[in-house]
Amino acid sequence: MDKYFDVLIIGGGPAGLSAALSLVRGNKKVLLLDEGVGRNFPAAHMMNFLTREGTPPQEFRKLALNELEEYENFSLMKVLVDSLVGEDKYFVANGNLKGKKVLLAHGIRDQLPEIPGARELFGKSIFHCPYCHGYEYRNKAIGIMANEQIAQHLAPLIWGLSQNLVLFSNGLEITHHEAFKKKGIRIVEEKIEKFRHQGEKLEGVILTSGEFVELDALFLRPSLEFTSTIGLDLGCRVNSSGLYETDSMLMTSVNGVYAAGDIVEVRQSVVASCASGSFAGASINLALSREEFYGS
Ligand SMILES: Cc1cc2nc3c(=O)[nH]c(=O)nc-3n(C[C@H](O)[C@H](O)[C@H](O)COP(=O)(O)OP(=O)(O)OC[C@H]3O[C@@H](n4cnc5c(N)ncnc54)[C@H](O)[C@@H]3O)c2cc1C
Structure with missing residues (x-):
């Protein structure tokens, strides 16, 4: 597999999947890195999402992946990302997977x-x-x-x-x-x-x-913690709600690193994660397209 991508997306839940869709539709080369354990997997069905009422969470992901795999610029790797560093013009995950931009969509864990x-x-x-x-x-x-x-x-x-x-x-x-x-x-x-x-x-x-x-x-109301510290280790700041601090384009305090889904949303749900993922994907596409067009 090629090791160079426009975007590395870390986390393949509703946020990461929706971001991938916006990016491949912008003709960007995307690698989705996903360990594959969604926050809502303990539940048999997801609700409050029109057209998908009662769908098992794993089935929702399968449907999304089927659609994404139709795009030639989409790749998926079932893996846990345990290292992420900024190097020259790229971010490098797990030592050798390189992306010009990163989207953190790794979700949160409920502490019961x-x-x-x-x-x-x-x-x-x-x-x-x-x-x-x-x-x-x-x-x-x-x-x-x-x-x-x-x-x-x-x-x-x-x-x-x-x-x-x-x-x-x-x-x-x-x-x-x-x-x-x-x-x-x-x-x-x-x-x-x-x-x-x-x-x-x-x-x-x-x-x-x-x-x-x-x-x-x-x-x-369980207390919440990030499923991964990769963003924190990279220097991304958190706000008073314990979520990643982002600007209006969903970029974190680290240039080129964006965040979406439960890790930025106070109102956490599948539909809200899809919305923020879709928007983050479009923001990254815009930034990359401008850099390619105007040079950077
Ligand atoms: C029990 C329960 C039931 C719920 N039911 C509903 C419902 O019916 N309707 C609704 O709208 N919302 C529901 N929610 C909320 C919903 O699950 C979340 O809002 C939504 O899943 C968040 O999407 P996300 O993409 O941000 O994160 P997630 O869905 O949690 O996905 C994150 C993904 O990132 C992966 N990941 C994490 N760390 C790494 C890493 N280091 N490397 C690679 N991959 C990584 C995880 O394995 C996972 O696949 C429920 C939540 C819970 C706890």
Whole structure:
């Protein structure tokens, strides 16, 4: 395989795939480097994306790759990128893959609480996003596990789906609970011992006192971390939300390195990642086209 490309895209999720499409349609030579583990892979289906409601996440990627492989300037390598350096006129990934520009689209990883059952149930009956999974649980017994600030954001959204709602602060004090109480939401400040489940189906939570609270689903807000430090190692700055700092063209603080998808978006979803990937691809195409046309 040729080692020289116009653009190296690191990450083949919705953002990287959409960027690749804009770039190959600009007739740029693209190498997509992807380890192949998407953030939404724990879920059986993706939702909130018109024309693709209920599509398994892996199937969505397969469909996208089938379309990209029709373009002669598109190449895919199933690999983890563990080194990225700037050298002369190129960025070099994994020691020998060279691109004039780089798009970081490596996504983020959800850090779940250390409660037995949380990891197994995440994406199955423990969720983080009401748009991805809430509708299927309307009028069912739903829990929210959150601190006060996050609960204030999530509770109105979930209450609109089901009024059979319990708020678990998991050991944290909830001080401003008048609004929750007025809506009849039970507040449990005791810690959760574990999640009880049958396979992938949540049955409820067991509190440290031994009390069992029956639930069909639970929403929480995992803390997030980048799946890779390659951009940080290169010197790309992050903003106050912990995401890559970018300019209006989605270029990071390192000249020639762009970022898209969950690593730049506060509103994280497949459709938002597709949009930012598509835009980043067009931005890179514009920069390369200008350099080729005017010289640089
Ligand atoms: C359980 C769950 C369910 C969800 N359901 C929905 C839903 O129904 N609808 C919706 O709109 N959104 C959903 N989301 C959110 C959605 O998954 C993300 O917003 C979206 O996948 C982000 O796309 P992305 O391209 O930025 O990153 P990702 O989809 O995470 O893709 C990143 C890719 O980069 C690769 N990668 C990472 N590091 C490297 C490296 N160093 N070298 C090479 N490759 C690398 C990864 O393997 C992966 O393939 C869900 C999220 C979760 C956690």
